Amino acid sequence: MSKSFLHNCPAPAKLNLFLHVTGQRPDGYHLLQSVFQLIDLCDILHFDRRDDSQIRRLTDNDQIREEDDLVIRAAKLLQKAASNKKNGFLPGVDIRIEKNIPMGGGLGGGSSDAATTLLVLNRLWNCNFSREELMALGVQLGADVPFFIFGENAYAEGIGEKLTPAATHDGYFVVIKPPVSVPTAAIFRSKELTRNTEPIKIANFPGIYKNLPDFGKNDLQAVAIRLFPEIATALDTLGRYGKARMTGSGACVFARFGNKTEAEEVAASLSRKWEVWTAKSLQNHPLEALFGSKS
Structure with missing residues (x-):
């Protein structure tokens, strides 16, 4: 049944x-x-x-x-x-x-x-x-x-x-949520958004994995910062500890750390002023373990 x-x-x-x-x-x-x-x-x-x-x-x-x-x-x-x-x-x-x-x-x-x-x-x-x-x-x-x-x-x-x-590298991330909520549509509608970044050739892409998440940039970040200066403050704050970048259309920013202890120490130091999380990378959706297969 x-x-x-x-x-x-x-x-x-x-x-x-x-x-x-x-x-x-x-x-x-x-x-x-x-x-x-x-x-x-x-x-x-x-x-x-x-x-x-x-x-x-x-x-x-x-x-x-x-x-x-x-x-x-x-x-x-x-x-x-x-x-x-x-x-x-x-x-x-x-x-x-x-x-x-x-x-x-x-x-x-x-x-x-x-x-x-x-x-x-x-x-x-x-x-x-x-x-x-x-x-x-x-x-x-x-x-x-x-x-x-x-x-x-x-x-x-x-x-x-x-x-x-x-196949990305395993690691730990510190994620900060600035005190703003970013409407995705506002970012993509902006006339200041660049839409001409040179495409990556898929044949060359596997070698880029070695440098993730340091490779490339977030093209939406500059627009989001101009509309929501709090994101820039969060980037500057987290950037004191590692390479910080905005995810998606914002507002959250993140930095990768080599181990859980380092990430937790950074998160603890920021938690007095910021909404912050320590997160572990996953290779697969956690439902895969519950359902037992990707098919």
């Missing part, structure tokens, strides 16, 4: 070890090259199957209406796709979310929550969609969602949906 619930399902954050904007499509989407690095800072989601077809969020969130939440949108998208596939009734679900990843920080928390929702409900509802089919659904919700479904660190191209496995 299939399970009626799946609890304690992790949705990990990501870091962009670099993020280059190489162009823009006619539809307005930006062309990117990046390396996505999973870290062990996770939201935790709980799913309980319902007897009716309702999809409900049981966790209050003053910042996002239930109908706008990517988790709810992901569940409804999968329910519709599976109902069409099976040509019949599909149950609903109650969802609870323990938020640990800050919103508006460039860590991909909303996208990761949506991806975990698709992965888990695919099991809970016995939809039997392949990972590739789930990624095709996920891109309808946001460009970062397919990465979290992909299940491992990745070199990304296109709008972020063209993914190649990336």
Whole structure:
């Protein structure tokens, strides 16, 4: 008999070890090259199957209406796709979310929550969609969602949906969240954003791994700093201890350290003035261990 619930399902954050904007499509989407690095800072989601077809969020969130939440949108998208596939009734679900990843920080928390929702409900509802089919659904919700479904660190191209496995180095990161929330759209709409970074040739890319996360830059960082000076302050502060860089469209900044002790000491010294985390790198999505396979 299939399970009626799946609890304690992790949705990990990501870091962009670099993020280059190489162009823009006619539809307005930006062309990117990046390396996505999973870290062990996770939201935790709980799913309980319902007897009716309702999809409900049981966790209050003053910042996002239930109908706008990517988790709810992901569940409804999968329910519709599976109902069409099976040509019949599909149950609903109650969802609870323990938020640990800050919103508006460039860590991909909303996208990761949506991806975990698709992965888990695919099991809970016995939809039997392949990972590739789930990624095709996920891109309808946001460009970062397919990465979290992909299940491992990745070199990304296109709008972020063209993914190649990336064997990044293990390590520890200190992550600072400045006291601002950055709207991604405002960064990408900026006339000051450069969109012509020379593309990396994939044939040359494996050698770059040796220098990650020191390779390249984040093309969104300069725009974000001009709009939100608090990010510059965070970069300067963390930059006293290591090479600091903004992730995604901001506002979070990070630096890599060689061991856990060093990272924890730096985080402790900053915690009096900043919202700060120590995070370990991951090679694979933590759901892989729960589900037992990438297929």
